[in-house]
Amino acid sequence: MRLSMQARREIIWEAAEGYNKLSKKEKMVRLDSVVAVTGYNRDYASRLLSLQGKSIYLKSGSGRSYRLVADVRKVKKRPRRKKKYDEEVLKILKKIWVIMDFPCGKRLAPCMSWLVPKLEAFGEIEIGLCEVREKLLSISASTIDRLLKGEKRRVELKKRKSTKPGSLLKNQISIRTFADWDDAKVGFMEMDLVAHEGGNPSGEYAFTLTLTDVCSGWTENRAVKNRAQKWTFEAIGIIRQKLPFSLKGLDSDNDNVFINEHLFHYCEKNEITFTRSRVENKNDGCYVEQKNWSVVRRTVGYARHDTEEEVEILNEIYEVLRLYVNLFQPMAKLMRKERHGAKVKKTYDTPKTPFMRLLASPEVSEDVKVQLQQSFDELNPAALKREINRLLRKLERAYLKKKAGVEQCEKELVLT
Incomplete structure (x- = not known):
């Protein structure tokens, strides 16, 4: 039967009494009995018996001193x-973390200097x-991650691809690689479509057009009801005004939604540089x-949205989301890589919001900077977050209503 640690300690304590005064043969006999009972290594048991009742100061490998008390029963x-x-x-950190949409410590820590006073002023904390x-x-940043370790939940979902190759027009559009953005200025944007097919690519369904400024990270989104070039081109015009x-x-992939004569001539007319990425190189x-x-x-999320009502709600969400993301969500930019x-x-800069990066840019006019600063001062990130959540619940109700209607129609078809 295996002895408990406390029982072994008691045995060592009793056997150690007078151990150092015994002869060599007597020590061997007592040591044999201790090893047989406790199962300790012989050298380890001999050391415990010899040091029992003594205090020794040792140093660890890092040079730090600590005290070893041989009487294990009296160790405090x-x-x-x-x-x-x-x-x-x-408690307050968790609330701030939720308001800021669960960022990591490296993104959240640099924002605390302006975020805490702002949330206090709006009465959120x-x-x-x-x-x-x-x-x-x-x-x-490391302390934030440690304190919130138990609160973090990550969900990984499979990505789906719905890009179709463009026409031969792409031969007239210059190729740009990721390395060509090193000296990018404000106003050069990448664009892409996000499909809302819900795992069922049949029929028509909504897409989200995303435009991101490479220099500042400023991001705009617009939902369209399908992949038609007409709606995508219209969405680009609406985003451009905002x-x-x-x-x-503008830089796109090789999707035929973007690689078309209409958008090509539009960029030429408005003196917008139009480039594309390499094929199959995301x-x-x-x-x-x-x-x-x-x-x-x-x-x-990844649900299927294919009705006019859902597209309208998506655009309502994006109207609020653009303010929340661009004014209050910090992002870090990669400065350099060393192999x-x-x-x-990889070395990143200090996380800043797209709004802060625009304020620091000499290419943005002072009037625009004043307007951006005014919006930043007036808006409450917690209120924006609540509004986004309200609209998401509205979108969910529309989705469930549509789903229930489809299931009812299928049930009636089966009965007939």
């Missing part, structure tokens, strides 16, 4: 360091003690591809 547990970030801090406020303002900067360039559109996930998929053998070290 080292008092744990008092938590710096208590439940009050964690109440901080009673100055200590709590100071802790929130000085909290590090941009806080002039549109200088990394060329990496800026808009990441927004397809972080903005569109994380917000509206060391098989490893690649």
Whole structure:
């Protein structure tokens, strides 16, 4: 029968009494009995018996000193360091994390300096003690991730592809790779379509057109009822009117929705640089591809939307989402990559919102900057988040209503 740790400690304590005063043969006899009973290694048992009742100071491999008390029964547990970030801090941090749409610590930490006072001013959070406020303002990215570790839930969904190759017109459109964006200026945007087919690519269904500015990360979305070039072109015009900067360039994949004479001549007429990515190379559109996930998929999901009502609700969502994402959602930009053998070290800048990047850009007019700053000061990110959630519930009701109607029609067809 295996002895408990406490029972072994008692045996060692009793056997150690007078052990150091015994002769060599007597020590061997007592040591044999201890090893037989406890199952300890002989050297380990001999050391325990020799050191019992003594205090020894040792050093770890890192050079840190610690005290070893041979009498294991009298070892006191080292008092744990008092938590710096208590439940009050964690409670407010969780609320801020939810309002900001669950960002990682590296994105959230740089925003705390302006986010905490802003949420306090709008009455979204109440901080009673100055200590709590100071802790929130000085909290590090790694501490945020550690405190919120138990709250994080990640859902990975399969990606679906619905892009169709374009026409021979693509031979007249210049190819641009991801590396060509190194010196990009404000106004050069990547565009892509996100399908809302819900796993059933048959028939017609809605799409979301996404345009992302490479330099600032400013993102605009517009829902269209199908892949027709007419609706996509119309959506580009609507988005262009909403941009806080002039549109200088458009870059797309090789989808025939974009590679067409209509859009090609439109860009020529308006002096907009029109480029395309390499065939079957999604990394060329990496800026808009990441927004397809972080903005569109994380917000509206993968359900099938194919009615006029759903398209209208999607555009209502995007009207609010554009303010929430561009004014209050920080993003980090890759500065450089260094390869060391098989490893690649990536260096990112300090996360900033697209709004902040536009303010720092000399290419954006002062009038536009004043308007953006006014919108930032007036808007409450928590209120925007609640409005987005309300519209998402509205979209869900429309989807369930449509689904129930389809099931009823199928049931009636079976009965007839």
